[in-house]
Amino acid sequence: MSTLVFLEHHGDELLKGSLGVVTKAATVAGGDIAGVVLGSDVRALAEGAGNFGAAKVYVADDPQLEAPLSQPRVDVLAQLIGDQGIDTVLFANSVLAADVAAGLAARLDAGLNWDLVDLTQENGKLVGKRPALQDSVYVDVGWTSEPRLALFRSGSFDPSETGGSAQIEDVEVVLEEFSTAARMVDQAHEESEGPSIEDAPVIVAGGRGLGGPENFTLVEQLAKALGGAVGATRAVVDAGWYPYATQVGQTGKTVSPKLYIACGISGAIQHKVGMQSSGVIVAINKDANAPIFEFADLGVVGDVHEVVPRLTELVKQRKGG
Amino acid sequence: MKIAVCVKQIPEGSSRIDPESKRLDRSGEGALNPFDANAVEEALRLRDAAGESEVVLVSMGPARAQDALRKALAMGADSAVLVSDEAAAGADLVATSYALSKALEREGADLILFGQQAGDSDGAVLWAAVADRLRLPVVSQAAGVTHENGKVTVKRQTEFGYDVIEAPLPAVVAVSDAINEPRYPSLKGIMGAKSKPQATVSLGDLGVEPERAGEQGSRTEVYALGDPPARGESKKIEDDGSAAQVILDFLAEKRLV
Numbered sequence: 001m002s003t004l005v006f007l008e009h010h011g012d013e014l015l016k017g018s019l020g021v022v023t024k025a026a027t028v029a030g031g032d033i034a035g036v037v038l039g040s041d042v043r044a045l046a047e048g049a050g051n052f053g054a055a056k057v058y059v060a061d062d063p064q065l066e067a068p069l070s071q072p073r074v075d076v077l078a079q080l081i082g083d084q085g086i087d088t089v090l091f092a093n094s095v096l097a098a099d100v101a102a103g104l105a106a107r108l109d110a111g112l113n114w115d116l117v118d119l120t121q122e123n124g125k126l127v128g129k130r131p132a133l134q135d136s137v138y139v140d141v142g143w144t145s146e147p148r149l150a151l152f153r154s155g156s157f158d159p160s161e162t163g164g165s166a167q168i169e170d171v172e173v174v175l176e177e178f179s180t181a182a183r184m185v186d187q188a189h190e191e192s193e194g195p196s197i198e199d200a201p202v203i204v205a206g207g208r209g210l211g212g213p214e215n216f217t218l219v220e221q222l223a224k225a226l227g228g229a230v231g232a233t234r235a236v237v238d239a240g241w242y243p244y245a246t247q248v249g250q251t252g253k254t255v256s257p258k259l260y261i262a263c264g265i266s267g268a269i270q271h272k273v274g275m276q277s278s279g280v281i282v283a284i285n286k287d288a289n290a291p292i293f294e295f296a297d298l299g300v301v302g303d304v305h306e307v308v309p310r311l312t313e314l315v316k317q318r319k320g321g
Numbered sequence: 322m323k324i325a326v327c328v329k330q331i332p333e334g335s336s337r338i339d340p341e342s343k344r345l346d347r348s349g350e351g352a353l354n355p356f357d358a359n360a361v362e363e364a365l366r367l368r369d370a371a372g373e374s375e376v377v378l379v380s381m382g383p384a385r386a387q388d389a390l391r392k393a394l395a396m397g398a399d400s401a402v403l404v405s406d407e408a409a410a411g412a413d414l415v416a417t418s419y420a421l422s423k424a425l426e427r428e429g430a431d432l433i434l435f436g437q438q439a440g441d442s443d444g445a446v447l448w449a450a451v452a453d454r455l456r457l458p459v460v461s462q463a464a465g466v467t468h469e470n471g472k473v474t475v476k477r478q479t480e481f482g483y484d485v486i487e488a489p490l491p492a493v494v495a496v497s498d499a500i501n502e503p504r505y506p507s508l509k510g511i512m513g514a515k516s517k518p519q520a521t522v523s524l525g526d527l528g529v530e531p532e533r534a535g536e537q538g539s540r541t542e543v544y545a546l547g548d549p550p551a552r553g554e555s556k557k558i559e560d561d562g563s564a565a566q567v568i569l570d571f572l573a574e575k576r577l578v
């Protein structure tokens with residue numbers, strides 16, 4: 001097996017998700033793991049991957065790869081995979097990685113399995129584990145040709161240090177015209193404003209079910225009564241109801257408070273990956289079929305506008321407030 | 322401006338995978354993928370702002386998927402093309418993106434919109450594959466789209482906050498489910514939808530070779546279905562006015578209050 005891991009970075013750090021995939025790959029495929037870093041001024045970064053099990057790291061270092069856009073990366077990877085005879089390419093899911101992986105699948109007519117939470121070798125065959133239909137069924141999936149492409153669900157593997165070092169190899173950057181047509185006008189920077197929710201022992205989170213930004217006072221009051229912080233879904237953050245700093249999920253924060261109360265949240269996979277390791281999960285949703293009930297410890301089918309204020313009152317009474 | 326919107330019909334309500342074929346069971350009622358309603362809504366807004374524009378729906382699925390297309394036509398889209406063929410069944414990303422790109426090529430749209438994800442497969446990837454086949458720029462996760470002077474400007478959320486990306490037309494854009502509030506079809510829209518053009522094309526019509534279609538053209542396979550890992554005890558109740566007390570008791574029992 002010749003395995004390549006897409007190493008994503010932000011600023012001058014390789015992302016933990018990518019390094020977790022390197023660690024996983026090393027246990028599944030043995031020693032022959034390569035990584036690839038694409039960006040501008042990224043050579044120093046690449047060396048860091050050796051410490052997590054990559055024997056070799058390919059580096060595509062070019063100002064045209066500065067912005068985290070997918071299409072130029074597809075060009076470089078397609079070339080590299082062909083030249084090196086790579087048969088397996090692994091990605092930790094992200095907004096960028098998903099688009100790179102899918103673009104590559106089309107370019108190479110290669111199979112892509114997404115949302116995998118595990119990868120094993122069975123009788124010489126690579127098998128991915130994919131939760132489907134709101135995680136109600138776990139499907140074993142595979143590939144019928146090479147290269148095989150796999151996207152892993154956020155947070156599936158933790159990186160572990162091996163103390164190894166990687167051999168660095170430069171790769172050529174030749175880009176298609178259409179791949180450079182999209183242009184980054186303003187790149188996201190680390191959000192410094194807003195409250196930090198990562199260390200809160202209790203999070204009361206609100207979603208679109210609250211009905212409007214003004215109703216966030218309901219979750220704020222409950223959070224205050226419980227001594228916790230307020231979280232939000234992407235739907236309400238994108239809509240401008242609540243600040244990005246409070247967003248929980250794949251493109252927001254990953255949290256694991258003792259108690260997570262989800263109010264008017266459907267429980268999409270991308271939200272779930274950010275809060276599933278919470279100690280106790282309580283969900284209030286008026287749709288009895290909402291996916292959040294599949295992983296809540298206590299589910300209440302009800303209206304947040306009625307249940308939440310009443311609960312706040314009861315908590316206050318109990319605390320003698 | 323011509324805007325194409327890729328929409329999908331998905332099974333209504335909770336779905337199951339057929340243990341025999343290991344494919345999604347599509348025998349029950351179907352519905353328009355809710356995430357695609359956002360793409361249709363955005364297309365209608367862009368169309369109406371640009372003037373002299375049209376919105377065409379492009380879909381691949383069984384013949385009954387025309388029902389889902391009719392709902393999007395009732396919202397206000399102008400016409401629909403459904404790629405429907407026995408040989409298209411079981412298509413994965415590779416095969417689906419190929420057939421759809423062939424259908425889209427024929428439309429020659431200036432802007433191609435996608436929804437955030439298909440509610441049945443949760444891929445959230447198809448646009449990037451289609452864009453690569455069409456050799457067009459792609460921007461995904463759009464929380465805002467504006468169109469001016471032959472280009473689109475997109476605001477998108479990533480793991481680090483918000484990017485702003487610009488792309489010249491023709492381009493492919495996938496919108497998030499927070500970009501707008503999809504309209505409900507009016508009675509007039511529903512009546513009018515019945516007379517809007519709804520074409521059905523076969524893979525042969527599009528020049529899709531049989532070996533590149535459906536299961537044969539796919540590069541992934543399903544081996545087995547299993548149960549999810551067992552979860553701890555959980556409880557679900559219906560609020561009859563006492564739910565707040567039940568939650569409080571539960572929290573007290575867990576020593577969380």
Ligand SMILES: Cc1cc2nc3c(=O)[nH]c(=O)nc-3n(C[C@H](O)[C@H](O)[C@H](O)COP(=O)(O)OP(=O)(O)OC[C@H]3O[C@@H](n4cnc5c(N)ncnc54)[C@H](O)[C@@H]3O)c2cc1C
Pocket residue numbers: 094095206207208209210211232233234235236247248249250251252253263264265266267268269270271274284285286287290302303304305437438445462498
């Ligand atoms: C690449 C990618 C990354 C993403 N990253 C994230 C992320 O980081 N975080 C995130 O949250 N999402 C993320 N998403 C979006 C995710 O898929 C969902 O769209 C989002 O989580 C939905 O938010 P929501 O639950 O608030 O809204 P909805 O899905 O609209 O759910 C609202 C819920 O409220 C319920 N409701 C309505 N009214 C009431 C009422 N009166 N009382 C009680 N319940 C009510 C409804 O039944 C419904 O279940 C991402 C998606 C993609 C594709």
Ligand SMILES: Nc1ncnc2c1ncn2[C@@H]1O[C@H](COP(=O)(O)O)[C@@H](O)[C@H]1O
Pocket residue numbers: 327328329354356357360379380381382417421434435436437438439440442443444445446447448
């Ligand atoms: N069979 C299909 N026909 C047309 N469009 C589709 C089809 N499947 C998916 N799409 C589009 O691609 C988006 C993402 O789907 P997916 O990558 O499968 O989650 C959907 O929101 C639709 O806009």
